[in-house]
Amino acid sequence: MSKQAQATAASGSARSRISSKQLRETFDAYSMLLPTILGVVIFFAIPLGISLYLSFTNARIFGDTKIVGFDNYVKALTDASFWIALRNTFVFSVFTLILSTVPALIVAILLNEKLFGRSFFRMLFFIPVVASVVGVSLLWRYLLNLDFGLINYGIKLLGFEPIPWLTRPEWGLASVILIFTWKTIGYNMVIFLAGLQGVPRQLYEAASLDGASRWKQFLNITLPLLSPTTFFVLVTTLINCLQIFDVPIALGITRSGTVGPADSMLTVVPLLYREAFLNTRMGYASAIAWILFVIIMAISFVQFRVSDRWVNYE
Amino acid sequence: MIGQILQRPWEKALAYLFLIVSGLIMVFPFIFMIASSLKTSSEVVQVPPTLFPSVLQLGNYIEVVQIVPLGTQLMNTVIVTALVVLGWIVTSVLAAYAFARLEFPGRDLLFGAYLGTLMVPFAVLIVPMYRIMLLFGWVDQLVALIVPWLFTAYGTFLLRQFFMSIPKDLEEAALMDGASRWGVLFRIFLPLARPAMATLATFGFLYAWNSFLWPLIIISNPSKKVITQGLVDLQSLYAVRVDLIMAGSTLAVLPTLIIFLLAQRYFIEGIATSGLAGR
Numbered sequence: 001m002s003k004q005a006q007a008t009a010a011s012g013s014a015r016s017r018i019s020s021k022q023l024r025e026t027f028d029a030y031s032m033l034l035p036t037i038l039g040v041v042i043f044f045a046i047p048l049g050i051s052l053y054l055s056f057t058n059a060r061i062f063g064d065t066k067i068v069g070f071d072n073y074v075k076a077l078t079d080a081s082f083w084i085a086l087r088n089t090f091v092f093s094v095f096t097l098i099l100s101t102v103p104a105l106i107v108a109i110l111l112n113e114k115l116f117g118r119s120f121f122r123m124l125f126f127i128p129v130v131a132s133v134v135g136v137s138l139l140w141r142y143l144l145n146l147d148f149g150l151i152n153y154g155i156k157l158l159g160f161e162p163i164p165w166l167t168r169p170e171w172g173l174a175s176v177i178l179i180f181t182w183k184t185i186g187y188n189m190v191i192f193l194a195g196l197q198g199v200p201r202q203l204y205e206a207a208s209l210d211g212a213s214r215w216k217q218f219l220n221i222t223l224p225l226l227s228p229t230t231f232f233v234l235v236t237t238l239i240n241c242l243q244i245f246d247v248p249i250a251l252g253i254t255r256s257g258t259v260g261p262a263d264s265m266l267t268v269v270p271l272l273y274r275e276a277f278l279n280t281r282m283g284y285a286s287a288i289a290w291i292l293f294v295i296i297m298a299i300s301f302v303q304f305r306v307s308d309r310w311v312n313y314e
Numbered sequence: 315m316i317g318q319i320l321q322r323p324w325e326k327a328l329a330y331l332f333l334i335v336s337g338l339i340m341v342f343p344f345i346f347m348i349a350s351s352l353k354t355s356s357e358v359v360q361v362p363p364t365l366f367p368s369v370l371q372l373g374n375y376i377e378v379v380q381i382v383p384l385g386t387q388l389m390n391t392v393i394v395t396a397l398v399v400l401g402w403i404v405t406s407v408l409a410a411y412a413f414a415r416l417e418f419p420g421r422d423l424l425f426g427a428y429l430g431t432l433m434v435p436f437a438v439l440i441v442p443m444y445r446i447m448l449l450f451g452w453v454d455q456l457v458a459l460i461v462p463w464l465f466t467a468y469g470t471f472l473l474r475q476f477f478m479s480i481p482k483d484l485e486e487a488a489l490m491d492g493a494s495r496w497g498v499l500f501r502i503f504l505p506l507a508r509p510a511m512a513t514l515a516t517f518g519f520l521y522a523w524n525s526f527l528w529p530l531i532i533i534s535n536p537s538k539k540v541i542t543q544g545l546v547d548l549q550s551l552y553a554v555r556v557d558l559i560m561a562g563s564t565l566a567v568l569p570t571l572i573i574f575l576l577a578q579r580y581f582i583e584g585i586a587t588s589g590l591a592g593r
Contacts, residue, residue, distance in 0.1 A: 022417070028495040029418040032408040036428070039405065039465035043443065044431055050442035061448075107336065110329050113320050123578060124337040127344065130574040130581065132524045134542040135566040138549055139347045142556055148359040150346065186340065187585060194586035214319050243435050246526045250546060269437045269527075277531055282441050289438040300433055 055286035065283075072287030082288065084263055085271040088173055092267060093241035095177045100184040101233055107185070108192035109222075122193070125186040133183065137250035140179045141166060166251065172264030176247050184240075188233050195229025196222070228307070235303045239296055245269040268292050344567065351375070351560040358557040374561040381552060384562055386537050387544040391523060394459045394540060399518035401464025403511055410473030411499045415485070425474075428467045436527070444531055458532045459540065463522065469514045472584065476510035477503060513584040516577050523570055541566045 030037075055072055059065040076082045107125060111118050128136065143150045144165035152162035165175045199222060207217045248270050252260030257278045259266040268288065276285030320326050346365075350358050351374055353367040379385040412418070413425045443462065444453075452458040480503065488498050526542040533539050536547070548562045574581055 025416050025495065026418040029412040029416040029421070032412040032416075032499075033424070035405045036409040036465055036470070037424075039462075040428065040431065042446075043462040043465070044434075044439070047439045047442035047446060048434065050445065051438050054441060103336070107333070109319065110333060113318055113329065115320075115326065115329065115333075121333050121337055122582070123575075124341050126578075126581065127571060127574065128340055130520055130570045131344070132542060132545075132563075132566045132570060134524075134526050134545050135563040136343070138545055138559055138563045139343055139567075141549070142350070142560065143343060143346070148361050148363065150363055153361065153363055182340070190582050190585045214321070218319055239435075243437060245437075246542075249530075250526075250549075253546075255550070269435075272437055272440075273527070273531070276441050276444075282445075286438075286441050289435070289441065293435055293438045296435055297433065 051286050051289060054283050055290050057283045059283040059286075060280045061282065068283070072284045073291070075284060076287055076291060081263065081266065081271060085266045085268045088263075088265070089242060089244070089267040092173055092177055092180075092244065093238055096181050096184065096241050097234065097237055099177065099181040100237060101188055101230075104185045104188035104233070105192050105230070108189045108196060111189070112193060112196045122189075125189050127186070128183045129186040131183075133246035134250045136183060137179060137247050140175070140182075141251055144175055144178075167261060169260070169262040169264040172252060172260035172262075175251060176244070176260075176265050176267075179247050179251070180241070180244060184237065188237065191233050192226070192229060195226050198229075199225045231303070231307055235299065238299060242292065242296060242299075243269055245273070249273070344571070347560050347567070348564055350557065351564045353557055355555055355557045358560065371557065374557050375565070378548070378558045378561045378565075381558070382544050382548045382562070383536050383539075384541065384544045384548070384565060387539050387541050388565060390456060390459075390538060391540045391542075394456060395519055395522040397460045398463050398522040399515050401460070402466050402469050402514055402518040405465050406469035406473050406514060407499070407504065407507065407511070409470045410477055411495075411503055413470065414474045414477035416495065429471060432467050440527070440531060443528075447532055452532070454533055454535045454538055456533075456538060459525075459529055463525075463528075466514075466518070469517070472514055473507065473510055476507060480506055509580070509583075512577065513580040516573070516580045517584050519573060520570065520581075 054065075056067055056069060057065045058068050058071075107121075111122055111125075115121075144152070146152060146162055146164050146167055149165075151165070156162055163171060165171045165178075203221050203225075204217055207221060212220070244267050248259050248265040248267055252258075252265040253270075257274050259270045259274070269292070272285045272288045272292075275281045275288065320329055349366055352370050352372065353364070354369065354371050357364060357368060409428075413421065447453050447458045450458075452461075484502055485498050488502060489495075493501070524542065525540070529540045529543050530546075533543065536544075539547070545559075545562050545566055548559055552558055
């Protein structure tokens with residue numbers, strides 16, 4: 001046998017060994033992924049497709065389903081409740097976004113300092129995050145009560161009129177913002193802390209050798225290097241806000257289906273729930289879901305595009 | 315002190331004042347909730363409010379599980395939570411190992427698609443999911459609260475990151491000695507992954523224990539409901555009995571607080587990791 005033929009034979013058998021090894025590995029991989037793939041197909045991909053289809057039909061829980069084109073989407077745009085829900089969702093999101101990130105950043109900066117008992121404080125801020133949303137909503141329902149709630153007792157002690165947090169339309173959404181903010185600050189604080197700990201110490205050392213003041217260091221090193229974290233916190237908080245459900249329902253749903261006095265706590269997902277399961281308009285509810293989905297996709301897309309330009313990576 | 319903002323004593327004093335006041339705002343409501351759950355029905359609505367109960371009403375806890383089947387619902391919540399956490403760990407460990415270490419066609423595409431599912435709001439899926447449960451005959455069954463929730467893209471991502479950080483030497487030596495991929499996963503990766511699995515378990519626990527929207531849709535039989543639903547029922551049926559509502563809320567909140575205090579580190583690590591995903 002010539003040298004060349006030997007080499008070819010050797011590489012040929014090596015190739016078949018590799019390919020049988022690869023086959024084995026592919027088989028193992030797909031066996032490991034089987035439960036996940038089954039789960040995602042049955043409980044995610046198929047429902048996602050059905051949802052899009054339903055949004056173009058007049059589906060209810062039972063009975064005939066007819067395709068109605070874009071009727072549900074047109075209906076949403078002319079439905080007063082939908083606009084109320086959309087407006088409430090945006091007002092809620094804007095306030096919560098500011099109120100839950102700025103204090104979270106301040107607390108994170110303080111707790112990044114070498115203070116005695118800082119892990120204890122971190123724990124305190126995190127407690128509302130883990131507690132059941134429904135449980136804390138009922139707790140706050142009690143604290144915010146007009147006649148005997150602790151908050152209004154404090155307000156009266158300070159000499160002001162008690163606030164009808166849960167009984168007047170103009171305060172309904174404020175109560176939801178208050179509770180959700182209180183529950184989210186600790187979560188955002190932890191992410192900011194992780195970001196702060198990622199700022200390399202050498203940068204501060206170099207800056208102090210150059211004589212930069214503490215505040216200069218904070219403004220010129222800490223804040224810019226924290227921008228990816230800040231951006232992430234803003235976007236995830238916004239996306240969570242747009243999907244809020246538990247607080248308005250636990251705080252404000254009534255037997256007639258209104259959410260808060262005069263629907264003042266009605267946001268998009270509670271509206272969707274009401275249309276689908278109390279009014280059994282499943283086609284219409286699906287259209288509302290897809291409008292929300294498109295809004296969230298647009299935000300994610302902007303996040304993806306902007307994070308390259310606006311955010312300062314190390 | 316390099317990189318520290320607070321240096322003068324008065325700055326530190328101010329920081330402490332701020333932290334103590336805001337820390338109290340975070341934690342005092344829970345203390346007040348537990349205290350109120352032990353007051354009489356008249357003391358709890360008394361003005362001015364009392365801080366601690368004048369007479370301990372431990373009976374509130376007995377009464378609340380009698381008027382609403384909160385005991386059964388607590389049990390349902392425990393069963394659902396335990397199985398969901400177990401499912402999260404099993405499916406995520408398997409998928410994460412395959413994504414982190416195995417070479418196979420379609421790997422990056424599948425992983426990307428799986429992460430992509432995180433972008434879809436759950437609200438889009440509830441109507442079709444309800445219809446699928448109807449088809450399966452799972453409406454009003456605990457299985458509907460378990461089986462669809464055994465998978466988690468977040469958990470797979472978390473464990474994959476962890477598996478990728480494990481050095482390859484050990485694994486390669488074992489494979490050379492003829493160990494299978496499954497053997498490597500169970501004998502090398504699983505023991506090393508305990509902290510990451512603990513993080514995942516704490517998240518699964520929070521997610522399942524506190525879930526509300528899906529049970530509200532799929533379960534209407536009071537003996538199949540979970541604790542969050544029981545609380546809402548309690549509020550709508552016995553709105554005047556604030557003492558009982560606080561006892562119910564305490565039953566729902568206390569287990570998460572206890573588990574949090576025991577496993578703090580894992581909760582915080584889990585969130586910090588998800589935060590790093592944004593980088």
